[in-house]
Amino acid sequence: MPKVLIGDKLSPAAVEIFHARGIETVTKTGLNTEELIAEIPEYDGLVVRSACKPNADVMAAATNLKVIGRAGIGVDNIDIKAATAKGVVVMNTPFGNAITTAEHAIALMFAAARQIPAANAETQEGKWPKSGYMGTEVSYKTLGLIGCGNIGSRVAERAIGLKMKVAAYDPFLTEERAVELGVEKVELDELLKRADIITLHVPLTDQTKNVLSRENLQKTKEGLILVNCARGGLVDEEAVKDLLESGHIKAAAFDVFAVEPAKENVLFGTKNFIATPHLGAATTEAQENVALQVAEQMADYLLSGAVTNALNMPSITAEEAPRIKPFATLAEKLGSFAGQISDFGYDEVVIEYEGEVADLNRKPLTAALLAGLLRASRGDVNMVSAPAILADSGVKLTETKTEDSPVYDSLIRIKVKTKATQNAPEGGWRTLAGTIIAGQPRIVEVKGMALEGDFAPTVLYVNNLDKPGFIGALGQMLGEAGINIATFHLGRTEAGGEAIALVGIDAVPPADFIEKLDALPQVRYAKVLTF
Numbered sequence: 001m002p003k004v005l006i007g008d009k010l011s012p013a014a015v016e017i018f019h020a021r022g023i024e025t026v027t028k029t030g031l032n033t034e035e036l037i038a039e040i041p042e043y044d045g046l047v048v049r050s051a052c053k054p055n056a057d058v059m060a061a062a063t064n065l066k067v068i069g070r071a072g073i074g075v076d077n078i079d080i081k082a083a084t085a086k087g088v089v090v091m092n093t094p095f096g097n098a099i100t101t102a103e104h105a106i107a108l109m110f111a112a113a114r115q116i117p118a119a120n121a122e123t124q125e126g127k128w129p130k131s132g133y134m135g136t137e138v139s140y141k142t143l144g145l146i147g148c149g150n151i152g153s154r155v156a157e158r159a160i161g162l163k164m165k166v167a168a169y170d171p172f173l174t175e176e177r178a179v180e181l182g183v184e185k186v187e188l189d190e191l192l193k194r195a196d197i198i199t200l201h202v203p204l205t206d207q208t209k210n211v212l213s214r215e216n217l218q219k220t221k222e223g224l225i226l227v228n229c230a231r232g233g234l235v236d237e238e239a240v241k242d243l244l245e246s247g248h249i250k251a252a253a254f255d256v257f258a259v260e261p262a263k264e265n266v267l268f269g270t271k272n273f274i275a276t277p278h279l280g281a282a283t284t285e286a287q288e289n290v291a292l293q294v295a296e297q298m299a300d301y302l303l304s305g306a307v308t309n310a311l312n313m314p315s316i317t318a319e320e321a322p323r324i325k326p327f328a329t330l331a332e333k334l335g336s337f338a339g340q341i342s343d344f345g346y347d348e349v350v351i352e353y354e355g356e357v358a359d360l361n362r363k364p365l366t367a368a369l370l371a372g373l374l375r376a377s378r379g380d381v382n383m384v385s386a387p388a389i390l391a392d393s394g395v396k397l398t399e400t401k402t403e404d405s406p407v408y409d410s411l412i413r414i415k416v417k418t419k420a421t422q423n424a425p426e427g428g429w430r431t432l433a434g435t436i437i438a439g440q441p442r443i444v445e446v447k448g449m450a451l452e453g454d455f456a457p458t459v460l461y462v463n464n465l466d467k468p469g470f471i472g473a474l475g476q477m478l479g480e481a482g483i484n485i486a487t488f489h490l491g492r493t494e495a496g497g498e499a500i501a502l503v504g505i506d507a508v509p510p511a512d513f514i515e516k517l518d519a520l521p522q523v524r525y526a527k528v529l530t531f
Contacts, residue, residue, distance in 0.1 A: 156182070
């Protein structure tokens with residue numbers, strides 16, 4: 001039975017989802033790093049909101065952890081790089097609180113435009129300051145969106161309903177999607193120049209950090225209203241304070257801050273500034289939605305391998321998982337084969353999908369193949385960590401697909417270009433292909449030679465010249481070593497040419513066996529492979 005640690009407060013209905021799916025849960029909130037390190041080794045899953053912080057040290061101790069689920073959008077509290085290296089899937093719930101956060105941004109926009117909090121405070125003090133608050137209409141003003149994704153697009157829909165013009169800066173927004181939303185796609189400088197109101201809806205990354213720097217804020221229109229319900233660190237808070245005091249920014253409303261919890265902040269007390277304590281997702285509906293969603297996602301992954309809303313692994317739906325699983329097994333074994341025979345490393349990897357498999361979700365298949373390939377030289381690598389490891393290594397990866405396969409319904413082929421050596425100054429290509437036959441992975445091509453063999457637990461792979469006497473000599477050597485032959489598969493280019501032997505054997509040969517085999521005049525290369 002999988003076991004999940006709930007590290008932050010979670011809805012009882014979400015906990016019940018785990019139990020109904022047969023997953024044990026333990027709730028321990030408020031754990032510090034040392035306590036989490038001590039606790040985490042026995043768990044398969046970890047649920048967090050924003051308080052629990054699984055950092056690199058926690059990941060190092062997480063010997064059984066398979067998935068971290070964030071009930072919400074932001075994952076600043078999770079060390080995704082360390083999780084990826086450990087092979088832990090990190091999921092969030094990007095849709096559960098999108099409406100709530102969009103509504104909060106609109107609410108702050110209105111509050112800033114009419115300075116409602118300050119007017120409320122003075123009214124309740126008995127001052128009746130009617131002449132002291134001249135507001136701004138938002139209708140027919142230009143709203144500048146920095147980020148037009150899941151939340152930003154919902155803000156756009158509501159702003160358009162308020163008769164606002166919407167200009168959006170988002171490198172990932174297509175022209176077609178902009179037309180569909182009714183927004184104008186612009187570059188950042190254009191947005192800064194034209195927007196009457198700016199609201200941010202992007203994650204905090206190296207690319208977005210300080211996107212509204214002092215320099216960029218100074219490019220904005222006089223009388224700007226600024227709203228941030230996304231992440232602290234996107235805006236230069238010192239610059240906002242200065243521009244509020246000078247009057248360049250008319251009003252600002254922030255729900256998030258560079259340092260949280262924000263018990264102190266340079267903006268606090270500044271006239272025309274409104275603050276809320278990270279309430280963007282704080283509605284009953286949103287908290288329930290994200291909790292239920294993360295429980296379903298984590299249960300699906302732990303029980304069936306379905307991956308939804310993962311930040312470091314391709315998504316696999318529950319419907320896709322059964323179809324993908326046998327091909328993922330094949331891909332992993334092909335990668336393992338290629339890795340084990342690439343003794344001097346490799347500079348390039350080409351993966352070809354032919355036939356029906358080309359129409360499947362290929363990203364998890366590629367991840368599985370790369371995991372098998374890299375495991376041969378790097379040890380503990382899996383589908384989560386493999387793509388990142390390959391990218392970091394600088395190895396070129398190319399992926400192609402072809403709708404038809406000449407012989408089989410589906411075929412996966414891997415080509416690995418090995419590094420140059422003294423004997424092969426240009427390097428060389430290792431080429432393998434496989435398919436699924438009767439539900440089982442089979443190797444059907446090695447170095448362009450057709451053959452059909454299984455992936456036995458221990459396989460003796462021999463590249464030899466097709467000369468009389470080789471098979472007899474090989475059989476005699478195995479017999480003398482006390483090694484039983486389970487399966488024997490042969491392929492060759494032509495009579496007397498290059499040949500391949502894949503021999504399934506019942507035990508690993510002694511240490512000097514390959515050396516003796518290499519000494520045979522027909523043998524070009526020999527290796528014991530394990531699957």
